[in-house]
Amino acid sequence: MRYSFLFLSVVLSGSIFSQKGDFDQKKYLKEEKFDDQVSIEFNMGFGLLEVENVNMAGIQTAYSINLADYFSIGAGTGLHLYESERYLPLFGEFRFLPGKGKTRLLLGSSIGTYYAWEDQIWDQYLNPFVGFSHKAYDNIELTFSIGLIYKEYDAPRESFRIPNGTVINPSGTEEVIGRFFSIRFGCRI
16 A cells, blocks of 8 residues: 555656646747737829829838738838828738748738828728738748729819809819829838
8 A cells, every 4th residue: 555655646746747847848938829010111103083193102011910820910000192192091901921932922901091181181091902922031021012092082172164254162072082003012020
């Protein structure tokens, strides 16, 4: 009986100490569940704003969390310049990177709002894009994508002249829709 009690005590002590050692080792080797990234991208675009051709340039940055190796979500802001107008986009962004390897397909969209500084109003903003992401180093990805920027906002109605020469100044606002072809490139750290 003594030998069985002694044997059971040794086995129980050994198993307790070995679990404690495994626990300490696993605690320090535990990997993070989510990987975060900061992206800085430059936007260029051209398209129609109302009925006139307009060029656009901008820079934007986003903070995103990789939920898996192929999917990330984030939020960002930036500065977009259209001919004579400046806009501050605030957006949520998702990216889908299917496949494996250094160079992968990039599908995504930025969805949010624009703040127009001159008119001091908020507008709608949508920017779906498709492109490529290349992992240049362990922690740096270079991105290139093309897409469409859709923005919608209210603008004051413009005065117009009727055939008899009278100028009419209508009151209120009208909805203006802008559609732009955009090229984005940048890096994700």
